[in-house]
Amino acid sequence: MPRVPSLLSALTLAMLIGGTPLVAHAAETELEQQLVSARQEGSIWTAFALNRHLNPFKLSIDVKDGRATLNGRVESDVQKDLAEQVALSVEGIDSVDNRIEVDSAIAEGNPPGLVQHLEDATLAATVKSKLLWNSNTRGLDIQVRSENGAITLSGNAQTSAAKELAGQLAENTEGVSQVFNHLSISSADSSSSEVQTAVEEARENISDGWITSKVKASFLYSRNLDGLNIEVNTQDGLVTLRGKVLSNAEKRLAMDIARNIRGVRGVDADALLVNS
Structure with missing residues (x-):
């Protein structure tokens, strides 16, 4: 990323501190978008779990700004296309990046039951929501995956304390059996981010x-x-x-x-x- 001229940085910080209500509005809008994405992920998980042609397979879902990214493996092209159509049927999903691989050699074996699919979808959405609601983890780039009650956190945290807190929030969630905290600590932009977060929180008018x-x-x-x-x-x-x-x-x-x-x-x- 190119270095921002110091004058531009000063002007940007001055605008943040200067009282414009746009900062609070932008922060609140971003949070709402994240919550919408979490709900949409849960909806796609539920739709997959209810579909007998898809629920035997382990598929991962990530939603951002109305775009769903699908990963995993299925037995046929028909199932891959079906997963894409199911995702597109969820309200607010405008496009799908279908990265699902087709492997005819997959043995369905003993697939996880419908109840477990739904529980994992609910757990992932619950942990995501807790991270978004918490004032110390809401701005972190964290992905949440649940499998048989085990939560895996991946992405970036700015400090070791933030990483530990994210893990604690997940561990303290009803239904979570264990947590694999794979968050990486990236403090390169922590100073500027902390300043902006402090200014945003001061400006926000949460009901x-x-x-x-x-x-x-x-x-x-x-x-x-x-x-x-x-x-x-x-x-x-x-x-x-x-x-x-x-x-x-x-x-x-x-x-x-x-x-x-x-x-x-x-x-x-x-x-x-x-x-x-």
Whole structure:
């Protein structure tokens, strides 16, 4: 990538800090696009799992900006074309990069059942969502794959701490049996990225309703927390937790989860009681 002249860099940073609402809008738009892509991936996974001609095969799916990339192996050209048509049938998918290989020697053997296909699709979408909601991992380039309950993370993280956090978020997801954290640490652009992220977060105006829904969902997704007994309210970015938990460890976990959701300015857990 060519070096950006220092004057242009200064002007760009000045625009970011100068108060334009376009920064917040662009950041929020990018997040929404990522969430849409995650949902579309889940929809394609489900469609493959429900199709008896495709569910015996291990196919991988990656969606970005309405373009689905398919990988894996099938027995025939008919199945390869079918996978492409199924992906195109999902709302919002405009094009497909079909990299599926045809191998007539594939033995179907004992394919994973429909239930496992659906569980893996749901797990991958759940972990992706948690990473996008978290203020410390939302901007990372992370791909999530689930197979028989095992989550594999690949892509880039800016620091070892960010890599570790991504792994912890995946491990703490209900239904995940193990996590293979293959994230690479690439700190080349970390300084400029951290500055931009800090400016964006300062400019974002995330609704209280969005925060409340994501805190509740994160509680329900957590393996070590009974989220059904916790009431969540948000006002001006301040999250208030009420209800009962089984231990001080659960209370601390609930506070940590809420604190790290994007847009949260503080957490009040005085009314979250520990059962004696």
